[in-house]
Amino acid sequence: MNADAIIETRNVSKxxxxxxxxHDVSVKIRPGMLTSIIGPNGAGKSTFFNMLSGAFAPNDGQIIFMGQDITGMRPHEFAHTGIAKSFQITNLFPNFTALENVRIALQAHVSRYGLWRRxxxxxxxxxxxxxxxxxxxxTDRAHxxxxxxxxGQQRALEIGVALAGQPKLLLMDEPTAGMSPEETKVMMALIRKLVEERTVVLVEHKMKMVMGISDRIVVLHHGELIAEGTPDDIRANDLVKRVYLGQGDH
Structure with a gap:
């Protein structure tokens, strides 16, 4: 495995x-960090996110995860390698308890290795x-x-479902979408906690949150990588200021 990347894209295009x-995007996601993908509408960030999760295969280029070329693998194969995706829209069984939702997800991962076990x-x-x-x-909402x-609790539960497979890389699509300021604070604290044990990549529109929570930021514009670095690096980048940060908070 490349020591400075848990997952990387090499000249990917879609x-x-x-x-x-x-177009020709090469990014290295560093292990044990929270990396945010940002950019104006139409920048390509959702497409990039979907390629990292296996939902889209690139037309050109490679995706390398922990030293393995996973380009073109199907989404469930991505999941088996140690990549999990938390969806923007909650992906839960509404009439099951919180505990049952997570237990079902755990059972799905366990059953992979012994489908016919009782x-x-x-x-x-x-x-x-x-x-x-x-x-x-x-814990207090288990039943x-x-x-x-x-x-906000549904989003947290959906993250719990994603964690059932013990992923090494957790991809989060706008984890605070639709949340109140108080729910957003709780979610931000949870995300920072999650980074203690795994690598997290998120797509998020809320710039104050991104700047306050991220270790690294990747900036896309018109489908191309225009900047990457620490929040301070991105704040100081004149090109980023012109194409994105100048639009104000979202």
């Missing part, structure tokens, strides 16, 4: 019916699910139905 969404043989899943809920701050949870 086209949709002639439209060039990404459920009774899958020991400790409830205890593991409870531990995941503790991580995402939902509440997912649909009964507040929006």
């Amino acid at each position: 086209r949709f019916a002639g439209f060039k969404a990404l 459920r009774s043989a899958l020991h400790g899943l409830s205890e593991q699910a409870a531990a995941v809920l503790k991580t995402v701050g939902l 509440h139905l997912a649909r009964e949870l507040a929006h």
Whole structure:
């Protein structure tokens, strides 16, 4: 594995019916850090995010994860390598409890290795699910139905579901979308906690949050990489100021 990258894109490009969404983008995501992908609308950040998760395959270039070329793998194969994606829209069973949602996700990962094992043989899943809920701050909501949870709690639960596979890389798509300021603060604290044990990449529009929480920032514009570095590097970058930061907070 390249010591300075857990995942990297090498000259990746993506086209949709002639439209060039990404062009020749090379980025190294450093392990154990929180990296945010930013850019104006149409910059290509969602396309880039979807390539990192396996939803889109690049037309050109390579994606390398922990030294392995995973270019063109299907999304479920990406998940098996140690990459998990937390969706912008909650991806939960609304009529199951928080504990049951995480337990189902855990069972899906365990069952991969023994599809025909009896459920009774899958020991400790409830205890593991409870531990995941503790991580995402939902211990006191374990027996509440997912649909009964507040929006921010649903997002936290969805992250818990993503954590069930013990990913080395967690991809988060606008984790604070639709949240109140108080919910946003809670989510930011959770994200920083998650980075203590894994690498996190997020797409986020809220610039104050990005600048306050990120270790590294990748800036895209018109499908091209225009800057990357620490928040201070990005604040000081004249090109970024012109194309993005000058538009104000979002």
